[in-house]
Each structure stands twice: as structure tokens, then as C-alpha cells.
Amino acid sequence: MSRxxxxxxxxxxxxxxxxxxxxxxxxxxxxxxxxxxxxxxxLGLYRPFAVVHTTRLRLESTQVLVQGDVNQWLDTRxxxxxxxxxxxxxxxxxxxxxx
Numbered sequence: 001m002s003r004x005x006x007x008x009x010x011x012x013x014x015x016x017x018x019x020x021x022x023x024x025x026x027x028x029x030x031x032x033x034x035x036x037x038x039x040x041x042x043l044g045l046y047r048p049f050a051v052v053h054t055t056r057l058r059l060e061s062t063q064v065l066v067q068g069d070v071n072q073w074l075d076t077r078x079x080x081x082x083x084x085x086x087x088x089x090x091x092x093x094x095x096x097x098x099x
Contacts, residue, residue, distance in 0.1 A: 008021075
């Protein structure tokens, strides 16, 4: 599982965003063994916590690598949302202005 996660996330990238995963097999094996032990002790009631703990370990071992200025992306997106907000308000109020 750790090798697959590292392989997939390390080769997932776009023009400006990439990912880096450094999940160690030993830490994942230890977490799964611990989760199995607690699930046996609690007769399966620990399962939701086990899923959360395993997912947290996998997420914490993954980094997002960004090239460029993220604030510029957000400014561009905010301008596009401002234009779309007026259009959405017109749809909600049932106003149709045609030229």
C-alpha cells in the first residue's frame, strides 16, 4: 500500500501543481497492526477510529508542491466569482435581461 501510494502521488502532477508522498511501509504496518489489535479488543467498535488514523497517516505523508504564486491564482478566481455572483443573483431573483 505504501509503495503504491508513493508511486501514484509522486507521478501525479500538472503544469503548476505536483505531489510528493513519503509514506514508509514500517509506519503503515505499525498503524495497521495497532488498529487490528484495538478492533479485536473492542469487537470492531474501533473501526471508524482506525480508518481515520490510517487516513491521517497517509495524508500527513503527502505534500503539495506548487510552482508560482498562489495568491495570483486566488485573485483571478475571486474576480471570476464576482462576475458569476451577479449572474447567479439574477437567476435566483428570476430577472432576465436580454439585449
